[in-house]
Amino acid sequence: xxIVTLDADGSTDPAEIPLFVQALVEGAxxxxxxxxxxGGGSSDITRLRGLGNxxxxxxxxxxxxxxxxxxxxxxxxxxxxxxxxxxLDATSPAPPGDGRLWGDGFEVETLIHMRVAGAGLLVTxxxxxxxxxxxxxxxxxxxxxxxRILRTIVAEWRRARRQDHTTGAAPITEPAPAMSL
Numbered sequence: 001x002x003i004v005t006l007d008a009d010g011s012t013d014p015a016e017i018p019l020f021v022q023a024l025v026e027g028a029x030x031x032x033x034x035x036x037x038x039g040g041g042s043s044d045i046t047r048l049r050g051l052g053n054x055x056x057x058x059x060x061x062x063x064x065x066x067x068x069x070x071x072x073x074x075x076x077x078x079x080x081x082x083x084x085x086x087x088l089d090a091t092s093p094a095p096p097g098d099g100r101l102w103g104d105g106f107e108v109e110t111l112i113h114m115r116v117a118g119a120g121l122l123v124t125x126x127x128x129x130x131x132x133x134x135x136x137x138x139x140x141x142x143x144x145x146x147x148r149i150l151r152t153i154v155a156e157w158r159r160a161r162r163q164d165h166t167t168g169a170a171p172i173t174e175p176a177p178a179m180s181l
Contacts, residue, residue, distance in 0.1 A: 001079065001080050002021060002024065002077060002078070002079060002080065003077070003078055003079075003080050003083065004017055004020070004076070004077045005074055005075065005076045005077075005112075006074065006075045006076075007074055007075070007130075007133075008135070009133035009134060009135050010131070010133055010134025010135050011044060011130050011131050011132065011133045011134070012033070012074075012075045012128065012130065012131075013128075013129065013131065016033075016075070016126070016128055016129075017077065019031075019126050019127075020033070020075075020076075020077035020126050021077060023077070023124040023126055024077060024078070024079060026124075027122065028122050028123065028124035029078065029079060029082060029116075029121035029122045029123070030076065030077075030078040030079075030082065030116050030121050030122070030123045030124075031076065031077040031078065031123075031124050031125075031126050032068070032070075032073075032076050032113065032116075032123050032124070032125050032126065033070065033073045033074075033075030033076060033125070033126055033127075033128035034068075034069045034070035034073060034125040034126065034127060034128060035070050035073055035127075035128060035129070035130050036050075036054075036069040036070050037069055037070075037125055037127040038127060039127030039129075040070075040127035040128050040129055041129045041130070042129070042130035043129075043130065043131055043132050044130050044131075044132060044133070044138070045130065046142070048142045049072075049140070049142050052072075052142055052146045053070060053071055053072045056071050056072065056110065056146065056149050056150060056153065057069070057070070057071035057072075059150075059153055060110070060113065060114055060117070060153060063157065064114065064117035064118065065117075066113075066117045066123070068113060068117075068123075068125070069125060070125070071109070071110055071113055071149075072106060072109055072110060072149065073109065073128070073130070074108075074109045075128050076109075076112065077126075078116075078121075082116075082119075082121060085115060085116070085119045085121070086112055086115050086116070087115060088108075088111075088112075105145060105148050106140060106145045106148070106149065107145070107148045107149045107151075107152040110149050110152050110153060110156075111152055111156060114152075114153070114156045115156070118160055
C-alpha cells in the first residue's frame with residue numbers, strides 16, 4: 001500500500017522510513033524528504049548544489065503555490081494509489097529528447113514533485129539526513145544536471161498547460177501547500 005523511493009547508493013537511511021509512514025498515517029498523501037529542515041542535513045551537498053536546488057525550487061514553488069524546501073531530493077514515501085498521478089512512462093524520453101529516459105537523471109525527482117503538486121496532493125516534508133554514499137561515486141554535475149532540471153520544469157509547465165487546454169480543466173493555481181514537521 002505504500003511506496004518508498006530512496007537513493008541506491010546508501011546515502012539515505014532506511015531507518016527514517018517510519019517517520020515518512022507516520023506522515024502518511026497522519027493524513028498526508030505524499031511524504032517528501034528534505035535535507036533543509038530542522039533535523040535534516042547532508043554530508044554531501046555542496047554550497048553550489050544547495051543554491052541551485054533552492055533556486056529551482058523557488059520556480060516550482062512560485063508556479064504551484066507549494067513551499068518545497070528541497071526540490072531535488074529523492075527520498076519519498078507515498079500511497080500506492082497515487083502512482084498513476086505521477087504519469088511516469090519509463091520508455092519515454094526525457095526532455096529535451098537526448099536519448100535518456102525519465103529516471104535516467106536527477107530530474108525525475110523534480111518531475112515527481114511537480115506532478116504531485118499539480119494533482120493537489122497533501123504533501124508533508126519530513127526532515128532527512130543524506131549521508132556519504134556507501135556505493136559508487138557521484139555522477140551529478142551541478143551545471144549539466146541543473147540545466148536538465150530547468151528544462152524539465154519548463155517541459156512540465158508546457159505539458160500541464162497543453163493538458164489543461166485539451167481536457168478543458170482550469171489551470172492549477174493553488175494545490176495543497178507543503179507542510180513542515
